[in-house]
Amino acid sequence: MIESAKYRNRIELLQGTLDMLILQALQREPMHGYAIAQIIRNRSGEVLTVETGSLYPALHRLEKQRWVKSEWKLTESKQRAKYYQLTALGKKQLASDHQRWLQLVRAIGAVMEPEVQQ
């Protein structure tokens, strides 16, 4: 009970950002969940670790919103895995998320370091 609340909180905290990160990870090619987690971890220089408990709920939610679609495929090591692929809708969403994110970063930057801006 308590644990489940914890998971929920984390999803909530990361929600918008995590969605964007996942969509971004999928931009080039379809990928399975494990690879998505690895990519985010590697690209962020090991700063952002996506918990499995956040990743899969997020993936399933994105799929429900039709931003990604999934199919079972074999990996290079001949293992069955579920691959997620960006849909057209997902691409649009990613673009707008990215846009908003940039705005936010700029805005926060301006607030935090006003002298740099001037």
Added chain:
Amino acid sequence: MRWPWDRAKEDLSEELESHLKMAISERVARGEDPAQAQAVALRELGNMPLIEDVTRERWGWMWLENLLRDTCYALRGFRRNPLFTISVLVTIALGIGATTAVFSVVDRILFRPLPYADPGRIVSLGFVHSLERQEFVMGRFYVEWQKDQTPFSVLAAQSTGVHNCDLVEDKPAQLGCISFQANFLPLFGVSPVLGRNFLPEEDRPNGPRVVMISYGLWKSHYNNDPHILGRTINVDGDFARIVGVLPKDFQFPTLEQADIVTPFALDPAVQQTVNGGFGYPERVFARLKPGVGVVEAYAQMQPLFNDDLKLFPPSAKSETHLSIRTLRDKEMQDVRLVAWVLFGFVLSVLLIACANVAGLMMARGAGRQRELAVRSAIGASHGRLIRQALTEALLLSFAGGLAGLAMAQALIMMFVHLAPTGIPFIGKANLDLRIAVFAALLSCICGVIFGLATALQKPGLAALNAKASMSRSHAFLRRSLVTAQIAFSIVLLSGAVLMLRSFSKIEAQDLGIETGGVLTMKAALPWWRYNTDQKVKNFYLRLETSLRRLPGTFAVGMASSIPPAAGGSQSFRFSDLVVEGKPPTPPGIGGNVTGRSVTPDYFRALNIPIIRGQNFAEQDRTGDEREAILSRLLATRLFPNEDPIGKRFQSDGFRGGAGTIIVGVADNVKNNGLTDQSDPEMYTLRRSVSDDWSGNRLIVVIHSVMPASTIQPWIRSEIASIDRTVPVETEPLNQTISRMADRPRFETMLLGFFALTGLVLAVVGLYGLIAFMATQRTHEIGLRMALGATRADILRLIANDGLRMVVVGLALGLGTALTVSRILKALLFQISVYDPLTYIVVPLFLSLVALVAVLIAARTGMRVDPAVTLRAE
């Protein structure tokens, strides 16, 4: 069992599984020890079932899965505890079934608008007096009222009563005919389903002959012929053109059935002259002007009425009143009270049922505290527990509701089958879904509220160890519920027993006549062929002679009416009787006298003893003297301390001449219905002169030693040999009287049924609570027994608890019953609403039943083995 989402679930598991495998193989590839790699990867992954749960919630149909799981769980629970399940189901079914059925019946009487446009503004108005309690208006006054009245936007008249009429054609039929004015249908907002209403020029004396026919006649006799309009039919020898067909659901405001309607064709000039200058009586209906209520209308009509009254004979003045009633009041009359009482009974039953459901749910909840505590401890959220409780309550209500609907349908069919004639609309009663839903909701709410009451308290850890225990407030609530149930049952039972006692008095009373072996016969002579009193007399005298020849016939009498039905048209006022040599009685004093015109054999046929003087003699039928026999009551009223034989009197009907001579005194008979106070009665000799045979309403009484089934066909063939076109009705007098008691029998049966239902439910509730408390206290009982308490002590301990509830319930119930039983007063016959026997028998009976229930339940406690219960700790 595989649910549709099981595949998706496996899919998810596989996905997570593959994630785990990849994580492990990557660690192994980096050179970690496989066993350690697996442990670390598993730890990194976290609580897999929980992740699955949270992920699945994203799918958005978890609720459905939960619902089904809860349902399965609840069903398993019900199967494990069939006694509980069945009690709840039966309770809900009874509550919903009874309420729905009764409401469906009373709805049309009490609540549903009458089938007219804006029916609340239509009134019936006219004069009423002690001999005619339905409003009527004499034609002469109606003409004046139409001119001078202010409170109504329109008035319309209908003829009084349906009369027999003959359809003369290849397929002859005897029908009911009535007439109304051209503005009658518009007043009620009704238009013909086919054709048109009467035109004003048709609703005039000597206007074109037209008729409207009923939907029933159109359908049965004319096969819904669409070209019926314009057809000419022969009614009673007159040709008339059909101009319209009344709608299917049209009902006359007098609730009469008629097949053919003719224009009323009121002739103001004629109304001034006929019937002693008063005109013919008619039924008048009116629509109130906007903003005018019944009270205002009454006040505005009062001056007109007072003017009319001046023309009345003095004897009638004081007894005649103006009456204006809404249509519903007129149509429903005394049925309303019964309907309300019935409705009250059924609501009480519903309340008892709800209390039962509540009690049962609470007991179950309390009994399950331990289970709930366990489920909570292994991770079930509070919400899940509540959802589970809700699912159970809703499932029970739903199943109970379905059973209830089936029961309601069965009850309605039973009501319609058993209902006596004269309860308006009962034939039209059908299952009312609105009320079924209402009743289902109510029981559902009971279940939910009390089911939740226990689930809402999050069971503490203590409940895990402790034996299930009922919290103090719940115990009090349940006790109050059971006490209230007992109180309600007392009220219901008292009402039912009062009705039963009253009914048995009705059945057991001495009617003053012999009914066994007596057959009554009515012949409906078509008036247009038997258009003189002479023809009527000849028909009946021939009939009398031929009936007397039938084997086994003991007596054949003829009379204008037969007791114990109320006399009706032949009644007159006591003050109309003027005894020679005595001052007349002032008008308005003495009430009514039933008059009957009979042949001498009438007294032999009904075995009414002549206690003084003698019966009419056969030869007097051809004599000149008018003779009368008085009932004992009338004789003592007219001639206290005197011998009435040989005295003469004048009555309003036959003033002048030698008057009427009294030849005998007959014993009293019940003559004003089964339940009303009997009136004094006067029999006049029906002589074989044409004058004595006017009126055309005659009942033949045949007293025979032969069974009715044998003699009935004989009578028919005798009549057919005189005139084969005359329709005949015969009925054993026993049956007629039994039919008169149908209403009270029906009412008594219904109320009795609901009182018993309530009692059963209350006793089930009591039993359930005591048994439950006994189980709850096994530990305590074991301890007491170990310390030396005997089984009798234990029995007393448990029973005391139950009996306290019974006693409090009895006291409350008796108090309430004594207060509310006054409502029944109008329904009771020769029984006081404070009938002591009832108020002794009912509590005794209920105590006895309750005592048995308590003792049976307490036995559970008595059987406790201290060695077992104490070790169970």
